[in-house]
Amino acid sequence: MDTQEVLFVAFGGVAVLGALYAVATRSLLRAIVALGAFLTAIAGEFYLLAADFIAVVQIFVYVGGIVVLMLFALMLSASGKRHPLAAVDRPALGAVLAYAVGAGLLWATWSTELPAAGPDPADALGSLGRALLGAQLWPFELIGLILLASVIAALSIVRGERQ
Amino acid sequence: MSGTYLSDVVFLLGFALAVVVIPVVTLLVFGLLRPHNPEALKAEAYESGMPQASIPRRPFHMAYYNFALVFIVFEVETLLLFAVAPVLKDAGWLGLGEVAAFVALVALSLAYAWRKGALVWR
């Protein structure tokens, strides 16, 4: 294994441990903090996979945004509870089904002959920007629309509840 | 500039390691030297000398959540603008129009949140 693969496995290990802790712990706060660690490790994986822009966006949106939003929601819904807890329910059934899903995905991955990775683009960021303004213009404008829709939806839900 | 991803990660790992290890080691080392006299009164929450009036686990101002909610949407929009900003110079009037349409959607979200009164502190 070369350095890149060693690092990839190391980040992957952190990500798997973080994800396991996040789905298994009873403390909601720790689940969210573990999610933050998981997301940071995934950002490292993105960087190693030559997607530096995605990696930084991951930190920006997920760790600096979604995790913060979750903490806000946790604190808003924790009235009276010192350590908000959440039980794990039917773990045996969940484990069996998750194992089946994971085994299926792994079988599909390992039984497929994948083409080798091409050379990384010389000007990756430029290519990304040009793609968004060219071939991928529709997704780019569409996400603007979806974001507008989610502002309307989320604010309506929050406001409607207040009255 | 391609092919530097691996060394970028290695550099940042080293940098982060140093920045994390220094304060942690300082805490541990001086933890051995500094006094440690636990006392029930000292471990009370500070409330300007009074006993704690209310527990700090209560529903708070919804306004905080509204700001967080609008923030995350605008954050994604800003990042998409960052993605296209470097090539905007060479994208011609067409590219500018495309970005203008996107910015119009951003402005529309802002206008909606404004009209709904989500952007004021109550």
Added chain:
Amino acid sequence: MMTTAALTLSAVLFAIGVFGVLTRRNAISLLVSVEIVMNAATINLVAFSRIHEPEAMTGQVFALLGIGIAACEAAVGLALILAVYRRFGSTDVDTIDLLRG
């Protein structure tokens, strides 16, 4: 090989996320699990971006959009969770059974 490693990691994380979705009853924990699943998918997109026309960046564009969608989902989802909490006084999804006959 990096692509296989990425897909393996993604499969494992996907399974962990599925476990969380199946076993958690608290709505915020559910959202945490869903984010793990979303990230597993994003890893795939980024990995595939390197093997199919790296110059076109299609995979990365969709990874970017996926992150955007995840943000929308979190914003709307958490707004719903809070609305439910204010109505029922709990974020446990099993307590919301008004539609049950």
Added chain:
Amino acid sequence: MSLPWTFALGLLLGAVAFTMVGALTAVLVLAERKVSARIQMRVGPMHTGPHGMLQTIADMVKLVMKEDVRPARADAVAFRLGPLLVAVPAILSLAVVPFGAPLVMRDLNVGVLYFLAVPGVTVVGLLLAGWASYDNYSFLGGLRSSAQFISYEIPRSLAVVTVVMLAGSLSTVDVVEAQGRVPYVLLLPLSFFIYAITSLAEVNRVPFDIPEAESELVAGYHTEYSGFRWALFFLAEYAGLFAASAFGAVLFLGGGSGPLLPPVVWLLLKTGALVFVSMWIRFTLPRFRADQLMRLAWRVFLPLALVNLVVAALVMRAVA
């Protein structure tokens, strides 16, 4: 450069960045006390060393040797994690500042975005610290600080988008090079204005220090902290101020370019000038109210930043 050397260099520069921030905090605290004393017609610290020059050194020794008190009902893990999550990202953001020899930091392809993204993690630390303390002042302080931080992050990022647009790159080195003889502060004065004001808010400086408003919230999110953990919050504040000023110099004032002196000196001079302005503001202006603060972010700066972006794009297109 081989990978082990890159790693060692990262370690070294990380240690240098931490030490630099520590030393800088010491100097800035003393300078701030002396400058404020002058502005308010006092003399400031005088006892330790000549003219009180060694006062901060004494303070530092005091802080590391002070007892570490943790409230009985605090969440132990989050209480410990909070200050680290506030201080570490603030210093990590220095990893992309193009100081020039001998302090060559890393030139990432996405350096500008890295600088905006990494300090954002601080919010998580603020919320954790405020929540874990199990104290009303800390709780409200943590909420207020984070709400303020996220509100000002958007107009600030939008102001930086215009710089990236003009420079055509997200690398900090390219941004400095693209400025050539004309620094962007002349081309994008409004962007610089928005960046400067919102940066003050991001690092919780007066007139935006409502989260720490002594008269209402005691000390905000760090009410329950003492000793070195408290010092970490303090360090983070000055690291943030330094990083924001250094980036202001890189993005708008031409970075390390200037005649005669080496780049690292020029960059530090420009950074110092911006830091001085922030101190000046601190002791001249009163504090905003919480509602004014949020109104300013969302109803003034965000629309202003959007208009600025569109105008800058149009002008750039028309000139090209």
